[in-house]
Every structure is written in structure tokens, then in C-alpha cells.
Amino acid sequence: MPRERVTLRDVARLAGVHPGTASRALNAATRSLVNSETAQRVLEAALTLDFRPNPVARSLKTRRSDTVGVLIPDLTNPLFPPIVRGIEDHLAARGYVALIGNTDNDDQREMRVFEGMRSRQVDGFILATARRRHPLLLRAAEDELAVVLVNRVVDSHAFPSASVDDARGSGLAVAHLAGLGHRRLAHLGGPQALSTGVGRYQGFLAGMETAGLEVDPALVAFADGFSQQEGARRCRDLLRVSPRCTAVVVANDLLALGCYAALAEAGLRCPEDVSIVGFNDMPFIDRVHPPLTSVAFSHYRIGAEAARLVLERIADRHAPVTATFLQPELVVRQSTAPPPRGG
Amino acid sequence: MPRERVTLRDVARLAGVHPGTASRALNAATRSLVNSETAQRVLEAALTLDFRPNPVARSLKTRRSDTVGVLIPDLTNPLFPPIVRGIEDHLAARGYVALIGNTDNDDQREMRVFEGMRSRQVDGFILATARRRHPLLLRAAEDELAVVLVNRVVDSHAFPSASVDDARGSGLAVAHLAGLGHRRLAHLGGPQALSTGVGRYQGFLAGMETAGLEVDPALVAFADGFSQQEGARRCRDLLRVSPRCTAVVVANDLLALGCYAALAEAGLRCPEDVSIVGFNDMPFIDRVHPPLTSVAFSHYRIGAEAARLVLERIADRHAPVTATFLQPELVVRQSTAPPPRGG
DNA sequence: CACGCGGCCGCAAGCGTTTGCAAGCGGACC
DNA sequence: GGTCCGCTTGCAAACGCTTGCGGCCGCGTG
Numbered sequence: 001m002p003r004e005r006v007t008l009r010d011v012a013r014l015a016g017v018h019p020g021t022a023s024r025a026l027n028a029a030t031r032s033l034v035n036s037e038t039a040q041r042v043l044e045a046a047l048t049l050d051f052r053p054n055p056v057a058r059s060l061k062t063r064r065s066d067t068v069g070v071l072i073p074d075l076t077n078p079l080f081p082p083i084v085r086g087i088e089d090h091l092a093a094r095g096y097v098a099l100i101g102n103t104d105n106d107d108q109r110e111m112r113v114f115e116g117m118r119s120r121q122v123d124g125f126i127l128a129t130a131r132r133r134h135p136l137l138l139r140a141a142e143d144e145l146a147v148v149l150v151n152r153v154v155d156s157h158a159f160p161s162a163s164v165d166d167a168r169g170s171g172l173a174v175a176h177l178a179g180l181g182h183r184r185l186a187h188l189g190g191p192q193a194l195s196t197g198v199g200r201y202q203g204f205l206a207g208m209e210t211a212g213l214e215v216d217p218a219l220v221a222f223a224d225g226f227s228q229q230e231g232a233r234r235c236r237d238l239l240r241v242s243p244r245c246t247a248v249v250v251a252n253d254l255l256a257l258g259c260y261a262a263l264a265e266a267g268l269r270c271p272e273d274v275s276i277v278g279f280n281d282m283p284f285i286d287r288v289h290p291p292l293t294s295v296a297f298s299h300y301r302i303g304a305e306a307a308r309l310v311l312e313r314i315a316d317r318h319a320p321v322t323a324t325f326l327q328p329e330l331v332v333r334q335s336t337a338p339p340p341r342g343g
Numbered sequence: 344m345p346r347e348r349v350t351l352r353d354v355a356r357l358a359g360v361h362p363g364t365a366s367r368a369l370n371a372a373t374r375s376l377v378n379s380e381t382a383q384r385v386l387e388a389a390l391t392l393d394f395r396p397n398p399v400a401r402s403l404k405t406r407r408s409d410t411v412g413v414l415i416p417d418l419t420n421p422l423f424p425p426i427v428r429g430i431e432d433h434l435a436a437r438g439y440v441a442l443i444g445n446t447d448n449d450d451q452r453e454m455r456v457f458e459g460m461r462s463r464q465v466d467g468f469i470l471a472t473a474r475r476r477h478p479l480l481l482r483a484a485e486d487e488l489a490v491v492l493v494n495r496v497v498d499s500h501a502f503p504s505a506s507v508d509d510a511r512g513s514g515l516a517v518a519h520l521a522g523l524g525h526r527r528l529a530h531l532g533g534p535q536a537l538s539t540g541v542g543r544y545q546g547f548l549a550g551m552e553t554a555g556l557e558v559d560p561a562l563v564a565f566a567d568g569f570s571q572q573e574g575a576r577r578c579r580d581l582l583r584v585s586p587r588c589t590a591v592v593v594a595n596d597l598l599a600l601g602c603y604a605a606l607a608e609a610g611l612r613c614p615e616d617v618s619i620v621g622f623n624d625m626p627f628i629d630r631v632h633p634p635l636t637s638v639a640f641s642h643y644r645i646g647a648e649a650a651r652l653v654l655e656r657i658a659d660r661h662a663p664v665t666a667t668f669l670q671p672e673l674v675v676r677q678s679t680a681p682p683p684r685g686g
Numbered sequence: 687c688a689c690g691c692g693g694c695c696g697c698a699a700g701c702g703t704t705t706g707c708a709a710g711c712g713g714a715c716c
Numbered sequence: 717g718g719t720c721c722g723c724t725t726g727c728a729a730a731c732g733c734t735t736g737c738g739g740c741c742g743c744g745t746g
Contacts, residue, residue, distance in 0.1 A: 007702055018726045023704060030705090035724060056408070056464050057702035059399045060731045067463075075431075076424045076626065085418055088445055097459060100443045102431055116440060119395050120410075257630060283419065287600060289632030350732055361696045366734060373735090378694060400732035403701045 006049045015045040022046075026053065059121050068124045068310055069099045069117035071110060077226070077254070078282045079299060080128060083150060086303020087126060094311060096123075103129050105225065110136060118145075124310040130154050131193050146313040150306035153195045153323065160313060161323045162305035166199025166279075167206060169295035169328040170249055173277040174207030176293070176330055177247045180338045182275065186219035186238045186245035188255055190226055197222065200251040200279060207249075219245050223255055231258020232265075239266050239274075246339035247275035253282045256292055256335075271337035281331055291333035297326045349392045358388040365389075369396065402464050411467045411653055412442045412460035414453060420569070420597070421625045422642060423471060426493060429646020430469060437654060439466075446472050448568070453479060461488075467653040473497050474536050489656040493649035496538045496666065503656060504666045505648035509542025509622075510549060512638035512671040513592055516620040517550030519636070519673055520590045523681045525618065529562035529581045529588035531598055533569055540565065543594040543622060550592075562588050566598055574601020575608075582609050582617075589682035590618035596625045599635055599678075614680035624674055634676035640669045 012022035017038060024030040025042035034042075045051075059065045070087055072080050088098050099122060101113035110129060114136060117125070124146030130137065132155045140147045141158050149161035170187075177185055187204045190197035201220075208215045218241045223230035231250070235258060238248060250256040256278035263270050270276050270290055278285065281296030305324055312319055355365035360381060367373040368385035377385075388394075402408045413430055415423050431441050442465060444456035453472060457479060460468070467489030473480065475498045483490045484501055492504035513530075520528055530547045533540030544565075551558045561584045566573035574593070578601060581591060593599040599621035606613050613619050613633055621628065624639030648667055655662055 005702095008704095009702080019703080020705075020727075021725055024725090027704085033724075038724085052458075052462050054403075054464075054702050055462055056399055056402045057731090058704075060397075060403050060702080060733090061704045063731080065399070075418075075427055078421065078424075078627070081419045081421075081424055084443075085445060088443070092444075092456065097442060097444070097456075097463070099440060100427075100431070101435075101440070102428060113435070113440075115395070119398055120440070121397075121399050260630075284421070284627050284631070287603075287632070288627070288630040348732095351734095352732080362733080363697075363735075364695055367695085370734085376694075381694085397732050400701090401734075403703090403732080404734045406701080 005054075006051050008051070008053065011042060011045040011049050011051045014049060015042045017042060026051075063121060064123050065121040066096050067099055067120070067122045068096055068126060068307075068314075069101065069114070069122040071101050071103055071113065071125065071127045071129045073103055073105050073129050075100070075102055078284065079151070079253075079280050082283065082299035083128065083303035083306075086300040086305075087150075087307045088303075089300075090304040090307035091311075096311070098126075105129070107135070114140075124148070124314045126150055126306050126310050128152065130159075130195070132195055132198070133193075144317055146310055146317060148306050148309040148313060150302055151196070155195075157321065157323065160309040160321045162302040162309060163195075163323075163325055164295075164297040164302065164328050165325040166196055167203030169279055169297075169330075170200045170203030170251075171207035171210070172328065172330040173249045173279070173293075173295055174204060174211055174213075176332065177249070177275060177277065177336065178207075178211035178213060180247075180275070180336060182247040182339050183213060184216070184219070184243065184245045184247075184339075185213065186248040187215075187221070188231065188234050188238060188248055188250045188259065189220065189222040190251035190255070191224060192222055197251060204249050216241075223251070226252045226254050228254050228258040228261065231255035232261045233258070235259040235262035236265070239263070239268070245274065247277070247336070250276060250278050253278040253280045253285050253292060253294055256285075256294070257288065260288070271335050273340055275336040275339070277330070277336055286333060290335045293333045293336040294331060295328045296331045297328040302326055348397075349394050351394070351396065354385060354388040354392050354394045357392060358385045360385060369394075406464060407466050408464040409439050410442055410463070410465045411439055411469060411650075411657075412444065412457070412465040414444050414446055414456065414468065414470045414472045416446055416448050416472050418443070418445055421627065422494070422596075422623050425626065425642035426471065426646035426649075429643040429648075430493075430650045431646075432643075433647040433650035434654075439650075439654070441469075448472070450478070457483075467491070467657045469493055469649050469653050471495065473502075473538070475538055475541070476536075487660055489653055489660060491649050491652040491656060493645055494539070498538075500664065500666065503652040503664045505645040505652060506538075506666075506668055507638075507640040507645065507671050508668040509539055510546030512622055512640075512673075513543045513546030513594075514550035514553070515671065515673040516592045516622070516636075516638055517547060517554055517556075519675065520592070520618060520620065520679065521550075521554035521556060523590075523618070523679060525590040525682050526556060527559070527562070527586065527588045527590075527682075528556065529591040530558075530564070531574065531577050531581060531591055531593045531602065532563065532565040533594035533598070534567060535565055540594060543592075547592050559584075566594070569595045569597050571597050571601040571604065574598030575604045576601070578602040578605035579608070582606070582611070588617065590620070590679070593619060593621050596621040596623045596628045596635060596637055599628075599637070600631065603631070614678050616683055618679040618682070620673070620679055629676060633678045636676045636679040637674060638671045639674045640671040645669055 012019040025039040103110035130152040221234040278294035281294040355362040368382040446453035473495040621637040624637040
């Protein structure tokens with residue numbers, strides 16, 4: 001367990017070769033350039049000295065860093081930790097590490113951490129912060145950075161992405177409620193500047209159509225952000241329209257929690273008076289009261305998939321861009337029930 | 344918005360000075376070594392060229408990286424994201440970034456990510472993974488790395504740390520329950536290899552003593568980890584002893600959720616039959632059913648404090664080590680009530 | 687007037703790698 | 717036997733920055 005840093009020259013000296021040769025021998029990609037016996041000697045020398053190449057020096061030369069930047073709107077949103085885990089696990093298995101940054105949905109801040117990471121020579125980015133039209137992303141594209149999107153996508157198909165089939169998810173929710181006998185459905189949507197917001201809204205519309213139900217424009221509201229407060233605020237509005245809806249398809253679990261609050265304020269019970277279905281099936285949402293029916297998908301998997309994509313992209317900047325969409329499923333819990341009599 | 348990378352030589356050329364001088368001018372610490380007029384000229388040149396120093400090159404030379412490694416047992420445990428936020432916000436404000444790694448409570452894995460970060464030249468570490476006696480930490484200490492602990496501490500006082508006064512927290516819990524009239528209290532403790540486990544246990548004992556209550560050894564159990572499963576398992580055991588306890592002081596909210604499950608299995612109600620108080624007041628724990636009474640403290644603040652400490656340590660490796668303990672408070676919700684008649 | 691000293695700045699040697707270039711060395715081929 | 721070629725390997729120049737050292741210049745002092 002040598003305390004002093006052992007460098008390439010040390011192993012070269014021990015193996016009796018020039019550092020350049022040692023470098024080639026150590027690097028799998030260039031190993032074929034050196035005689036296999038000497039390569040072997042170098043490998044052994046490296047092993048006995050417990051040589052760890054200095055990634056910083058290597059970065060300086062190669063302009064790569066085996067690091068990818070991950071931009072998250074807010075890590076305390078329970079949706080993201082499992083995604084990050086998926087990313088990290090996948091990257092770690094391949095010798096990469098993740099540099100995490102929160103943006104708080106703030107453009108300024110996003111730009112700052114983006115530039116910070118970039119100057120730190122990250123090889124690529126995974127963004128969970130995409131808006132449908134995103135200035136940062138345009139710049140990234142023209143600079144030919146390796147960027148992939150997770151959870152949210154952009155309108156243009158310029159970036160690889162890993163996300164869930166939002167429309168399908170909402171469709172499942174509508175079908176479930178329609179099956180229970182609901183006819184008067186509301187939609188509490190997310191910000192329409194986000195792909196998740198519009199996708200889930202479109203899915204709601206499509207689902208209503210296939211269920212043969214009419215959508216009442218008064219029963220559609222959009223939140224400005226995915227938060228409990230926004231959920232409560234918009235839900236209050238929705239509850240004011242009469243006749244009242246008997247169920248609401250909500251674009252996100254946090255918004256749904258807000259709905260719970262609004263219902264309680266209004267003296268309404270869930271699911272007896274109003275059914276609620278959320279989206280994301282976020283951790284612990286099965287423990288709230290009542291346990292929330294929600295559209296589920298594996299957060300971990302979209303994270304891992306995003307990591308896979310970014311590595312692919314790093315390896316070949318001009319690989320075809322692939323967008324993968326996980327198929328969601330509805331997990332039915334106790335926030336949905338048949339509509340009240342006369343509803 | 345120049346696309347080509349602008350280097351120090353570029354700004355030096357523009358300012359008409361030697362790159363070395365430019366370097367000194369740009370670096371606040373060495374600025375006094377250069378004439379203030381030329382310094383000004385260099386600054387302006389840097390500004391007009393939009394110069395961003397290459398941190399990698401700087402790292403190579405200085406062996407510093409403005410990066411700190413953060414080791415987390417498991418990011419999907421809701422306790423940690425707010426801590427990480429606190430760390431990142433504090434670091435970001437000072438030009439540092441955080442390299443996050445999960446260890447899954449696995450020594451091997453911890454060692455790997457630790458070494459990975461170290462070779463990437465991180466300036467310091469914040470560990471949320473400390474066990475009371477921790478081999479990794481011993482090595483770190485002898486290598487004189489800047490290491491601080493967050494949430495958990497070690498037995499030796501060799502490391503700065505930011506955490507909560509665990510004993511006091513349990514004490515508050517006991518006092519609250521005693522005040523409600525409970526006499527037969529159980530303790531579901533955490534792993535005794537962790538400072539949080541023993542601290543909360545000690546606090547329980549002390550609290551019982553000051554409340555003038557006897558602790559029944561049969562009513563004390565320790566979980567092997569902070570998970571819902573472990574909570575349910577140990578709670579089942581606890582509920583088997585007779586006469587039954589009327590309240591249990593639980594070392595962690597996840598364990599408490601497990602208790603909820605165990606109670607439900609046993610056909611017991613919370614709080615009518617058994618009161619439960621948790622620890623951490625983790626996000627969304629106010630939304631479970633019943634809302635959990637829990638020992639609260641600011642996760643964000645211990646994160647930020649840890650960040651402050653690690654920067655302090657980086658600046659002066661031999662600064663006195665300070666351990667700061669936040670004072671917790673009990674937030675009373677609906678999982679606690681007076682004991683049942685005859686309890 | 688000589689000397690010393692301090693302020694400012696240029697010089698160049700790195701930090702630990704990677705990599706284009708070229709040289710040495712056999713062997714094959716004519 | 718000479719030429720050419722391919723395989724290995726050494727050489728040295730980067731990558732972009734920091735920093736010890738020393739030089740230059742101007743001024744104060746004895």
C-alpha cells in the first residue's frame with residue numbers, strides 16, 4: 001500500500017520501457033501497438049506498483065474525463081432520486097461518475113452549473129430539466145455535446161431520450177375511471193411548456209375520446225409547476241365548477257397530494273366524493289391517505305437507460321438518436337372508486 | 344460568444360503580458376504580486392475574451408479540484424436528498440461542485456467510489472456513511488484527507504461533523520409520551536454500529552430515567568438497518584411481549600412506517616392502541632396515515648453545515664475539529680395519544 | 687556615488703498523461 | 717545484396733495552468 005503517488009514513469013522504469021510505451025501498453029485501445037510480451041511486462045509492473053493513472057492528467061490531454069453531468073430540477077422531488085440511482089449505477093459499472101447539479105427550474109442557475117460542469121470537461125450530459133423549447137439545449141446541440149434527456153423530452157427530436165409514454169399513462173387513467181362509471185372527468189395538467197405536461201394532457205384527451213366521453217373545457221386546468229401548492233390551488237378552481245366532476249386525472253403525484261388538501265378543505269372525501277389518479281407512482285405515495293392510484297413506471301430504469309444512451313453518444317457523437325419510451329402501467333389503490341350516486 | 348477555447352495565453356497576449364503574470368493577476372490570492380494597473384488590464388482582457396480557466400489544467404498543477412466527494416448510503420432514502428441539497432447549495436455558492444456516490448452500505452462499494460473520487464483529485468469528502476468504527480475513515484485520517492461527517496458520527500472525535508443531538512431527540516419523544524400518560528414504553532432502535540442507533544437508544548434510556556419510568560429489557564429491540572422491513576419485523580417481536588407496550592419510541596421514520604404495517608397486521612390501531620413516534624421527520628411523513636409524530640431537525644442545515652466544515656478543513660487541514668449538533672424538536676402529529684384505558 | 691532593496695514581471699520548469707513522428711531492426715522480395 | 721516494409725519502440729511535444737527563481741529598474745540610504 002504505497003503512500004507516494006506512483007506515476008506512469010515509475011511503472012515504465014520498472015518495466016524497462018519508455019513511458020510512452022507504457023502508456024500504450026496500459027491502454028486497451030492502443031495495446032495492439034506494442035509487443036505482447038512487453039505489454040505483459042508493463043501490466044505486471046503496473047500491478048505490483050498498484051499504479052492508478054491520474055485521470056486529471058489524462059483529461060488534460062484527451063479532453064475527456066469519464067464524468068457525466070446530471071442536471072436535476074430538484075433532488076428533493078422524490079421522483080428524481082431513483083432516476084439518479086439508475087444513472088449512477090449504470091455509469092459506475094463502466095468507470096464513469098456523475099456530477100449532480102440542481103437547477104431549481106432556474107435558467108440562470110442551470111446555465112451556471114452547466115458551464116461549470118462543461119469547463120470541468122464532462123464528457124456528456126443527462127438533463128432531467130428539459131423544456132419543450134430550451135435555449136440551453138440549442139447551444140448544446142450546436143456545440144455537438146453529448147446530451148441526452150431523461151423523463152422529459154423536447155419538441156425537436158434532436159436528442160436521445162429515456163422517458164415514459166406519457167400519453168399512454170393518462171389514457172390508462174381515463175380508461176380506469178371510465179370503467180368505474182365516471183363520466184365527468186377533470187384534468188389537472190402540468191405546465192404546458194414541459195413535454196410531460198402536454199403528453200399527459202394529450203393522453204387525457206385521447207382517452208376521453210376512446211371512452212366516448214365529452215371533455216368539458218371548464219374541467220381542465222394547468223398547474224404552473226409540479227408542486228403540492230399548485231395542485232391545491234388548481235384543484236380548488238376545478239372543484240368550484242358545477243356540476244362537479246367525480247374524478248380528476250392529475251398529471252403528477254405531487255399535484256395529486258395538493259388535490260387531497262383541496263378536497264379536505266372543501267369537505268369532500270376521496271374517493272367517495274371524488275376519485276383521484278396521479279402520475280409517477282413516486283416513492284411512499286402508497287403510504288399516504290388514501291393510498292394513491294397512480295401511473296407507474298420504473299424510475300430507476302429510465303435513469304439507467306439514459307446513462308446507457310449518453311455513453312453510446314459519447315462513444316459516437318453521430319450515432320442515430322434514439323428515443324425510448326417505457327410503457328407505464330396503472331397501479332390501482334384506494335383513491336379511486338365508482339362515482340357517488342347521482343354523480 | 345467565442346466557440347474556440349480561449350486560454351490563458353490568449354488573454355495574456357491581449358493584455359500584453361506574460362502568461363505567468365496573467366495567471367497571477369487572475370488569481371485573487373496572488374493578485375497583490377502584480378501592479379494593480381496591469382492586473383486591471385488583464386482582468387479586462389479576460390472579460391472581453393470571456394476567458395474561463397480550465398480547471399483540469401489547474402488541478403493537474405495544484406492537485407486541487409474545487410470538487411468534494413459526497414458519500415451517501417442510499418439517495419432514495421428521503422432523508423438524504425435535502426442534506427445533499429444543503430451541501431450542494433453551500434458548495435456551489437463558493438465555486439465548488441459535489442461528486443455524489445451511493446454506497447448501499449457496502450464496504451467494497453464504498454471503497455471503490457472513495458478511491459475513484461480520490462483519484463479524481465477531490466479536495467475533500469463529506470461522508471453520510473460513517474459507522475462508529477470505520478476502516479475507511481482510519482485510512483482517510485492517516486492520509487490527512489479533509490473529511491467531515493454528516494448525520495452520523497464516529498466514536499473517536501477525529502473528524503468534524505454536522506449532525507443532530509440524537510439523545511436529546513429521543514428524550515423529547517419519551518417526555519412527550521410520558522406526558523400523555525404512557526408508562527410502558529418500548530424502544531425500537533437502530534443498528535448499534537451507527538452513532539444514530541446508539542445515540543437515540545441512550546436518549547431513550549436517559550429520558551425514561553428522568554421521567555421516572557422503568558425500562559423493560561424485553562421492550563427494547565434493535566433493527567439491523569433503517570428500513571421498513573426491519574421496522575415491521577422488529578415491531579412484530581415487540582408486540583408479542585406481554586403486557587403490551589402502549590407506545591414505542593422508534594429510532595427512524597422508515598422503521599416507524601414498518602411499525603405501522605406490523606400494527607395493522609396485528610389488528611391494532613395507531614394511536615388508539617399504540618402510539619408511535621419516529622425520528623427525522625422525513626419529507627412526506629406528515630402525509631402518511633396517521634401523520635407521524637417525529638423528531639425533527641433541518642436536514643438542509645446539517646448538509647450546509649457539513650459543507651461549511653469541509654471547506655474550512657480544506658483551507659486548513661489542521662484547524663481544530665468542531666462537531667456541531669443541531670437541536671431537534673418534536674413535531675406532534677396524530678400517531679400519539681394517551682394510552683388506552685387500562686393500558 | 688555605490689550599494690541594497692523592494693516591487694514587478696518574465697522565464698521556464700513542471701503537473702502526469704497521450705500521441706504524432708521517426709528511427710531501428712529484421713525479414714521478405716527482387 | 718540492396719530496398720522496402722511492417723512491427724516496435726523511443727523521443728518529445730503538447731494539454732493549460734501555476735510558481736520558484738531571478739532579473740530589471742528605480743529609489744533610498746550611507
